[in-house]
Structures are given as structure tokens and as C-alpha cells.
Amino acid sequence: MIHIRIGEEGFDPAALLEPLERLGGGAVASFTGIVRGGGGLVSMRLDHYPAMTERRIAHIVEEARARWPLLGVTVVHRVGDLQPEDRIVFVGTASIHRAAALESCAFLIDWLKSSAPFWKKESFLDGRSQWVEARAEDDAARDRWMKS
């Protein structure tokens, strides 16, 4: 089971976990990313490259399935306007092995952070807004998967 969704709508982790739980694997891992408030952040805009995004994510999911014995993978990424506390990304994996579920979940979120064509713009209370700068540690998190 592969489920990939990019869109402006919110999502419910419970509804995304349930199909993964029903695959009979016994091990389901998930990661949910949420917009963090603080620093006067009032909203965030997520741009993406629609023609490339789903294709790129599908490719990353195939890579994960080649590395780990996975029964199911769900990747959901919101785009558009978001507020603090909004869920922005969800990765869920199901396997018969807990290590496969957990590691592939970490692998996928590292790739999404470093290698999927999304761009965040933050807007602050004082009217300022700025594009988020890429972080070297996200590239490093992705690159650690290349060693093994």
C-alpha cells in the first residue's frame, strides 16, 4: 500500500495510521511535523513544484521499499498557507519488523526535508516575512543514509 498526497487540506494522523495498522505487519511507525510557533511567527506559506513533487516523493518511497521490507508507506505533505500548530507533514510506514518501520520512517522524513521541492516562507507579527534558509544539518541527515 502506497499513499502519497500533496495538498492544501489538513490531515488527521489517526485516519492515516489506521490503514497502515490493518496491513497485518504488526509494526507501524509514524512521524508528524507541526508548524512551530514562537519568535512572533503568525503564518507560513509553503510553495512547491507540483509537477516534480509527487514524482520525486514516489521515487523516494520506491527507494525506501527497495531498502526495507515494507507493507505500506503513507506520505502526506501540506502546501499553501499554514498557521502555528498546523500539521505540515506525515510519514507512516508498516512492516513486519519494527526496525524496518522506524528506520524507513526516519529515512523518508530526512529525504523530504532535504530533497523534495518545497519552500517555506514565514510571516511574523511585526510584518516581516522571509524565506526559510536551508540547513546544512538537513543535508547531513539525508547523506547519512548514503553510507550504508
Next chain:
Amino acid sequence: MIHIRIGEEGFDPAALLEPLERLGGGAVASFTGIVRGGGGLVSMRLDHYPAMTERRIAHIVEEARARWPLLGVTVVHRVGDLQPEDRIVFVGTASIHRAAALESCAFLIDWLKSSAPFWKKESFLDGRSQWVEARAEDDAARDRWMKS
């Protein structure tokens, strides 16, 4: 936020994830273990050592909090009679760093598998029942955390 629950009641991952999502960390990881059917399994009984279990889990959770910057940890483990498809264990972690959330979640489930006083007895269609044997790979999974 630390939430540890050992009991015979079922649990709902959605209800367990929500408080972790509200801690403002931005990164929530979870693992859910589910009783696997197959091989004629009809039911499973989980024994535990009540006076030791919660204490032991609380100790493991403190160890995780010492290693990673965690805002919240939830550990739920069912005991008693379980059927295939029943959820048996849940570990959820919240942090401002996704790696901290994911790694501590893996750490906790590895410890629960190898070092918490639970014992599983499986009953099969043909009337047979047997205690599950410990697996060397569970000890290996735990031990890899000692290297770092």
C-alpha cells in the same frame, strides 16, 4: 509530559498522539505494535510483573530524556488477553528535533522488547499454546544503543 500506562484496556493512538502534538515541539514520532495473526494464532496472553513494570519503564523513559531533548514521552503497554489485530504497545515522543523524536522512539521500543518484564503466551487454532521465546536480535537491538 510523561505518560506511562500498563493495563488490560485497549488504546487509541490518535488520542495518545494529540497531547504530544500540542507540546509545541513540532516533531512527533510514534511506534505502534499490533498482534500479528497467521500461523493459526487465535489469542495471546501477556503476563507482566506489576511491581516492576512501571518502575522499569519510568527508568527507561528517564534514560531517554537524558539522551535526547524530549518535550513528551508516552508509553502504553497492554497486558492480559489479546487477539490478532489488537494493538499491544505504543511509544510516542515529542521534541523540537525530528531526529530526537525518531531515535528516542526507536530506543524506547527496543528497550521495551528486550528489558521490560513482559511475557507472551500464544494460543493456536489446534489447541496448542506456548510461551514466546526471547529473540537474540531483540537483545542486539537494545545493545546497539550502548555503543553511542
Next chain:
Amino acid sequence: MATLDILYFAWVREAIGRDGETVEHPGAEATIADLIDSLVPRGPGYAEAFADRSRLRAALDHAFVPLETPLGNAHELALFPPVTGG
């Protein structure tokens, strides 16, 4: 007289046929293995439960310890197979 509470779990409990019992504390220097030896004559269930020590694990006052550990002042000893949680 000092006593020691012993608890049995999983197939150790099933073989012995009871959840636990209270025995006279054999003294601080006696090891868990010594105590197990002294329990064996209590019946065939004990002999069965304790036949293969390599499959036996112990906790002393809620801490996992090797069978060679002296009982010290412990109040509670648990004997059980390797754990299989999660």
C-alpha cells in the same frame, strides 16, 4: 526471622503451579543460584522449572541481576524466562 518473597512468572509459574511464596531468608551471602538449588527438592514442578538455568532470569528487588548475585538484604526475588514484551 527475615523472609524473602519469591515471585514466579510465565512458564516458571506454570511449572511450579503457584505465583510465588515466602521463604526463610537464607542470608546475605547466599546467591540466587544457591536459593534455587534449595527450592528444587520442593517438588517435580520446581525441578522442571529450574532444569535449564540458561533459560532462567532473575530480578532482585525489581532490578535484573545474574543468578550468581548474592541475595544481600533483598526482600523480593522474581524468577522468570527471558522477557518477550512489546
Next chain:
Amino acid sequence: MATLDILYFAWVREAIGRDGETVEHPGAEATIADLIDSLVPRGPGYAEAFADRSRLRAALDHAFVPLETPLGNAHELALFPPVTGG
């Protein structure tokens, strides 16, 4: 005449003031960097967007590639800052 669709994202799009445009394909051997050079004279927004090439990334027909990559037969070039998803 072959054409090349160019797409702009994030602050590249904002500086240039448009989502993209279609240009005459400069030939298979021209690199992305060459094409960027040829776009700069189009206006101050272009010059701003392309001022610091180290902050610029590219995708050619939906694959990330270095700026030194020849355009080949590609139909779609995207120019954007390093990605910041998740």
C-alpha cells in the same frame, strides 16, 4: 524552433516577478549557467535573483542537477533556492 519552459520558485519567483516563461532553446550544449547569464539582462529582478549562484538550485525535466549541466533536450528548467520542506 525548440523552446524551453523555465519555472521560478520561492524568492527567485518573487525577485523576477513571474512564475515562469518560455524561451528559445539555446541548444543542447548550453549549460544552465549559460542560460542564466543570458537571462540577466532581462531586468533588475533577474540580476537580483541570479546574483548569488551559490544560493541557486536547478531541476532539469524534474531532476535536480548542478548549474553546470548542459540543457540537452530538456523541455523544462526550474530555478529555485535550496529546498526547505517538511
